[in-house]
Amino acid sequence: MLNDVxxxxxxxxxxxxKNIILNTLVCASLLISCKNRSKKNEEHAxxxxxxxxxxxxSHEDTVSMTLHFLGDEVTGNLNYNxxxxxxxxxxxxxHMKGDTLFATYRFxxxxxNSERQVVxxxxxxxxxxxxxEIDPKTGIITFENKKSIVFDGFVLTQLECSN
Numbered sequence: 001m002l003n004d005v006x007x008x009x010x011x012x013x014x015x016x017x018k019n020i021i022l023n024t025l026v027c028a029s030l031l032i033s034c035k036n037r038s039k040k041n042e043e044h045a046x047x048x049x050x051x052x053x054x055x056x057x058s059h060e061d062t063v064s065m066t067l068h069f070l071g072d073e074v075t076g077n078l079n080y081n082x083x084x085x086x087x088x089x090x091x092x093x094x095h096m097k098g099d100t101l102f103a104t105y106r107f108x109x110x111x112x113n114s115e116r117q118v119v120x121x122x123x124x125x126x127x128x129x130x131x132x133e134i135d136p137k138t139g140i141i142t143f144e145n146k147k148s149i150v151f152d153g154f155v156l157t158q159l160e161c162s163n
Contacts, residue, residue, distance in 0.1 A: 051066065067101075
């Protein structure tokens with residue numbers, strides 16, 4: 001009988017220690033998690049880092065863009081899925097000048113790596129794609145003459161980013 005009481009006491013003592021250790025680990029991980037989340041929120045609140053997602057949808061076309069802002073510097077992904085054209089998937093890297101994003105778009109199309117300049121105008125929660133003059137020497141669209149940029153392209157609307 002005394003042996004049973006002793007075994008029960010040891011069982012309770014061991015389980016209590018397991019619970020204390022488990023609770024300590026859970027509390028420590030929560031504190032670390034909250035501290036990391038707080039740092040991320042501080043960065044976001046200071047405007048140092050934020051992420052936004054945008055999309056254009058029509059019956060046959062889709063354009064999606066994810067932008068990562070770090071001050072005036074912008075990076076992200078830009079994908080075009082236009083009816084009866086090859087899908088373009090790539091990254092962009094650029095900077096903001098006022099309400100306008102000027103970026104280099106590096107993408108894959110028809111199995112080839114390509115690069116071109118893109119420009120988007122920010123209006124409320126939307127980005128409007130712009131077009132510029134074609135350089136007669138290279139045949140490439142450029143945005144050297146800012147006054148010649150026409151914002152009449154795809155209009156991308158903000159949506160919640162998925163993880």
